[in-house]
Amino acid sequence: xTAVSQTPKYLxxxxxxxxxxxxxxxxxxxxxxxxxxDSKKFLKIxxxxxxxxxxxxxxxxxxxxxxxxxxxxxxxxxxxLELGDSAVYFCASSQRSLEKLFFGSGxxxxxx
Amino acid sequence: AQRVTxxxxxxxxxxxxxxxxxxxxxxxxxxxxxxxxxxxRQRLQLLLRHISRESIKGxxxxxxxxxxxxxxxxxxxxxxxxxxxxxxxxxxxxxxDKIIFGKGTRLHILP
Numbered sequence: 001x002t003a004v005s006q007t008p009k010y011l012x013x014x015x016x017x018x019x020x021x022x023x024x025x026x027x028x029x030x031x032x033x034x035x036x037x038d039s040k041k042f043l044k045i046x047x048x049x050x051x052x053x054x055x056x057x058x059x060x061x062x063x064x065x066x067x068x069x070x071x072x073x074x075x076x077x078x079x080x081l082e083l084g085d086s087a088v089y090f091c092a093s094s095q096r097s098l099e100k101l102f103f104g105s106g107x108x109x110x111x112x
Numbered sequence: 113a114q115r116v117t118x119x120x121x122x123x124x125x126x127x128x129x130x131x132x133x134x135x136x137x138x139x140x141x142x143x144x145x146x147x148x149x150x151x152x153r154q155r156l157q158l159l160l161r162h163i164s165r166e167s168i169k170g171x172x173x174x175x176x177x178x179x180x181x182x183x184x185x186x187x188x189x190x191x192x193x194x195x196x197x198x199x200x201x202x203x204x205x206x207x208x209d210k211i212i213f214g215k216g217t218r219l220h221i222l223p
Contacts, residue, residue, distance in 0.1 A: 041215070041218070042213075043156075043198060043213040043216065044213070045210050045211070045213075048210060058210075090156065098202040098209055100158050100161065101148070101156075103155045105155045
């Protein structure tokens with residue numbers, strides 16, 4: 001009955017590969033987000049979606065492509081992975097845009 | 113432009129001593145401010161938000177619009193307060209407003 005769940009928890013892969021991270025929320029929220037937390041623990045927004053519509057794309061390289069098949073899911077696909085993509089990626093949701101965020105437990109991505 | 117500044121990367125405080133985690137913001141409109149906390153091996157969670165004016169786990173924060181600050185305070189630190197703390201700001205609700213986070217402050221409570 002986890003509110004925001006993301007999979008996988010850990011992802012180790014080689015440079016150049018393509019990988020996906022999945023996120024699902026069962027809170028009935030309208031808005032979902034992807035945040036990136038780097039090695040210094042800086043937390044930066046990447047994307048937000050409201051009811052399947054892209055609202056914010058924070059100048060993320062186009063190798064990153066979010067996909068929202070319905071308002072309960074927001075997946076993140078990354079093409080041609082680079083070393084600098086290594087980070088923890090957090091999915092989050094909120095009832096409405098700019099409201100209290102509920103976070104997933106994070107996906108630690110390591111690119112070798 | 114929205115900006116959140118947490119000047120301290122690391123703050124070490126003795127158990128029982130007062131805690132103050134600093135947060136300053138920049139926003140042209142009327143902001144909404146939050147504090148989020150990340151305990152070791154746990155997900156980020158909301159600690160408090162300024163509009164609710166409630167105290168959680170003994171922490172309080174007052175929005176000072178004159179100083180554009182939202183410092184987090186607790187009179188007596190406890191060991192379980194050791195965590196990463198993030199100050200966050202959201203805008204007024206324009207379509208492309210977003211919730212942005214400061215760079216975080218790691219609070220270390222010394223025994």
